[in-house]
Amino acid sequence: xxxxxxxxxxxxxxxxxxxxxxxxxxxxxxxxxxxxxxxxxxxxxxxxxxxxxxxxxxxxxxxxxxxxxxxxxxxxxxxxxxxxxxxxxxxxxxxxxxxxxxxxxxxxxxxxxxxxxxxxxxxxxxxxxxxxxxxxxxxxxxxxxxxxxxxxxxxxxxxxxxxxxxxxxxxxxxxxxxxxxxxxxxxxxxxxxxxxxxxxxxxxxxxxxxxxxxxxxxxxxxxxxxxxxxxxxxxxxxxxxxxxxxxxxxxxxxxxxxxxxxxxxxxxxxxxxxxxxxxxxxxxxxxxxxxxxxxxxxxxxxxxxxxxxxxx
Amino acid sequence: xxxxxxxxxxxxxxxxxxxxxxxxxxxxxxxxxxxxxxxxxxxxxxxxxxxxxxxxxxxxxxxxxxxxxxxxxxxxxxxxxxxxxxxxxxxxxxxxxxxxxxxxxxxxxxxxxxxxxxxxxxxxxxxxxxxxxxxxxxxxxxxxxxxxxxxxxxxxxxxxxxxxxxxxxxxxxxxxxxxxxxxxxxxxxxxxxxxxxxxxxxxxxxxxxxxxxxxxxxxxxxxxxxxxxxxxxxxxxxxxxxxxxxxxxxxxxxxxxxxxxxxxxxxxxxxxxxxxxxxxxxx
Amino acid sequence: xxxxxxxxxxxxxxxxxxxxxxxxxxxxxxxxxxxxxxxxxxxxxxxxxxxxxxxxxxxxxxxxxxxxxxxxxxxxxxxxxxxxxxxxxxxxxxxxxxxxxxxxxxxxxxxxxxxxxxxxxxxxxxxxxxxxxxxxxxxxxxxxxxxxxxxxxxxxxxxxxxxxxxxxxxxxxxxxxxxxxxxxxxxxxxxxxxxxxxxxxxxxxxxxxxxxxxxxxxxxxxxxxxxxxxxxxxxxxxxxxxxxxxxxxxxxxxxxxxxxxx
Numbered sequence: 001x002x003x004x005x006x007x008x009x010x011x012x013x014x015x016x017x018x019x020x021x022x023x024x025x026x027x028x029x030x031x032x033x034x035x036x037x038x039x040x041x042x043x044x045x046x047x048x049x050x051x052x053x054x055x056x057x058x059x060x061x062x063x064x065x066x067x068x069x070x071x072x073x074x075x076x077x078x079x080x081x082x083x084x085x086x087x088x089x090x091x092x093x094x095x096x097x098x099x100x101x102x103x104x105x106x107x108x109x110x111x112x113x114x115x116x117x118x119x120x121x122x123x124x125x126x127x128x129x130x131x132x133x134x135x136x137x138x139x140x141x142x143x144x145x146x147x148x149x150x151x152x153x154x155x156x157x158x159x160x161x162x163x164x165x166x167x168x169x170x171x172x173x174x175x176x177x178x179x180x181x182x183x184x185x186x187x188x189x190x191x192x193x194x195x196x197x198x199x200x201x202x203x204x205x206x207x208x209x210x211x212x213x214x215x216x217x218x219x220x221x222x223x224x225x226x227x228x229x230x231x232x233x234x235x236x237x238x239x240x241x242x243x244x245x246x247x248x249x250x251x252x253x254x255x256x257x258x259x260x261x262x263x264x265x266x267x268x269x270x271x272x273x274x275x276x277x278x279x280x281x282x283x284x285x286x287x288x289x290x291x292x293x294x295x296x297x298x299x300x301x302x303x304x305x306x307x308x309x310x311x312x
Numbered sequence: 313x314x315x316x317x318x319x320x321x322x323x324x325x326x327x328x329x330x331x332x333x334x335x336x337x338x339x340x341x342x343x344x345x346x347x348x349x350x351x352x353x354x355x356x357x358x359x360x361x362x363x364x365x366x367x368x369x370x371x372x373x374x375x376x377x378x379x380x381x382x383x384x385x386x387x388x389x390x391x392x393x394x395x396x397x398x399x400x401x402x403x404x405x406x407x408x409x410x411x412x413x414x415x416x417x418x419x420x421x422x423x424x425x426x427x428x429x430x431x432x433x434x435x436x437x438x439x440x441x442x443x444x445x446x447x448x449x450x451x452x453x454x455x456x457x458x459x460x461x462x463x464x465x466x467x468x469x470x471x472x473x474x475x476x477x478x479x480x481x482x483x484x485x486x487x488x489x490x491x492x493x494x495x496x497x498x499x500x501x502x503x504x505x506x507x508x509x510x511x512x513x514x515x516x517x518x519x520x521x522x523x524x525x526x527x528x529x530x531x532x533x534x535x536x537x538x539x540x541x542x543x544x545x546x547x548x549x550x551x552x553x554x555x556x557x558x559x560x561x562x563x564x565x566x567x568x569x570x571x572x573x574x575x576x577x578x579x580x581x582x583x584x585x586x587x588x589x590x591x592x593x594x595x
Numbered sequence: 596x597x598x599x600x601x602x603x604x605x606x607x608x609x610x611x612x613x614x615x616x617x618x619x620x621x622x623x624x625x626x627x628x629x630x631x632x633x634x635x636x637x638x639x640x641x642x643x644x645x646x647x648x649x650x651x652x653x654x655x656x657x658x659x660x661x662x663x664x665x666x667x668x669x670x671x672x673x674x675x676x677x678x679x680x681x682x683x684x685x686x687x688x689x690x691x692x693x694x695x696x697x698x699x700x701x702x703x704x705x706x707x708x709x710x711x712x713x714x715x716x717x718x719x720x721x722x723x724x725x726x727x728x729x730x731x732x733x734x735x736x737x738x739x740x741x742x743x744x745x746x747x748x749x750x751x752x753x754x755x756x757x758x759x760x761x762x763x764x765x766x767x768x769x770x771x772x773x774x775x776x777x778x779x780x781x782x783x784x785x786x787x788x789x790x791x792x793x794x795x796x797x798x799x800x801x802x803x804x805x806x807x808x809x810x811x812x813x814x815x816x817x818x819x820x821x822x823x824x825x826x827x828x829x830x831x832x833x834x835x836x837x838x839x840x841x842x843x844x845x846x847x848x849x850x851x852x853x854x855x856x857x
Binding site: 074075077078079080082085100103104107108234236240 | 320324326329423431441443444557560562
């Protein structure tokens, strides 16, 4: 095969492929919107639940990341992204939670605006025992404080109203109703937590997930096994040593690990310090309908109960 | 029927995924012929991890991450070349050593930066479904440059790979060409990584070329067949991933592997069946 | 110590010393080969025969001395010296055909960016015919027998259209017919004016079929016509205790005599 021939063949092939792609793109179009109902996709299941409450009966909110999957590690398949491409509105948490997934979502094309539900919320300052924040990083786990979720609700309500002005009143009403539920939730959690004497409210988390929860309900965060907001780092020996000492000094009773995390490091420290390990806390993922936490409010109640139980 | 063919590509991100996958598939398969023949199959994976310290340092200095990755890749490629000079240490050994060292160096550097550690590499590990128009341009330009270089230097690269002694006596500088090849690989790997991610790049550097080897007798034919296979897997893999709703990059890799297995068994002269029949015929 | 008066042009070595891994392997070799001359290079294992060839072709650096071809330094020059090593250390599973391999001999003349032309393909075909392997042209080189492979590399060397041809032990392990064919080829090359140096252990062939012989053992012990070189004192010096002189016969045991550099 002559070299020129090969080069030519390659060129023709690539050109042909590009042309075919362009031609295919011309044919067909995404299905038209049916009867005006909004198509909305939320990145996370808890966001979808909150959004559904605001949407009410007017449309269904889909979820991108499946239950139990880590948004940072999630690899979307083409039809997942097709959902995004066809959507009228995308709801993300923001604050860095989605990580590279957000880039994929943005790149998926389509003209849907992406609403970052936590926009406008200020990141928290870590408590003394916690690792200082890395430059430019905020803790995105705002939703574990029901009071902050009101910002989410407002953002969603406004976005829905803008995309579907006809339903503006309905959304406003739904949002107000849900905010009332959030207040009830807040009061309920306060009552539960009141069981624990303030001096004993000490949390050790696997990673820095419940910071806002701790701030709101008066818990001291003694430390975290994984020194950061993400789940994929490894602590150094020194950091583990400091944590062990901090646990002993503070008298914390348990280390809280989430369902989809590896509890081994936590178990080692627990063995060393004689504390309990709770391994089924929920963070960003709801459970299926027949599980313990099919809605955001159920999830918060479940977490609260597990935490309070550990202190009995 | 037509609808079945066109439906996946009504989405722009799928169109770009196809274009990126085609380009990367062809370039990596062609370069992959040298990777396979010179027993450097781990190079793709190794370079993908070796860029970690480059990225970490770039991040700490506030510099451009892609530039950091390219510099790291070129450095690691140079060290591979140096360690395996004149057969002092075999190329795959050199790769193994540097891969681990660079990865560890990167991890150490990153542990001084308390952030989402994976973000640092994920910034550079692309996803075939996440290719932006800008990415596509960069990849296409690189592909043209790399393929043109391979075409221009074809006979020199062939000679340096096949018989470095003759290359030396004819003044064809085999050592220099070896470095040229390693640099081409470093650039290709880093840019392709950013476009389509590690799994796809590492596989495209090895599997189509290995399949082509079973089907051809001459290097030029091997490259052409490898390129065609790389392109074919991309298309087939993307279709499969759409209709089965699974990760696209991985689907392409599995299609490539399936083609390899088919060739391994059924290739005319080198396949398993052919060799069994030949043995029985000779007996 | 030179052979017949040197008719220009020729290959000349002037006090050439070559070291390998820090050890001096060849010391102070001075000799001159006439244009079209045929020299058999003999000596025990480890004498430095391969080293001499590698130095001539530029694969080993000279510690001292000069090598000249036609009054120009030949190593890396455009008109090459072609070298056929004893064992090719190449990857036999590489996807190249016989014709591809022989074409590689043309690369020196082609330069970096040019592609083989029709004229090059003609040369390749002629070289294949010269070695009687034209029917193997499209076979992958890994499928050939040892003898066929040797002929391929010889054809490649001829395709370089060299002025000097170096063959490292081409008679080792070949049968009588192949050896005769090779000697006939060498005769044809001589008529074309191509200078040939052949290293061999076959002393019989060296003394009967070659005009000049160079006897080496770390240095050049003797160089000239076979009768002048193969004298008892020279043989003794070269082979030491491995040579046994009987009445009408010399017995030489030529095994394990030191390390021949790779």
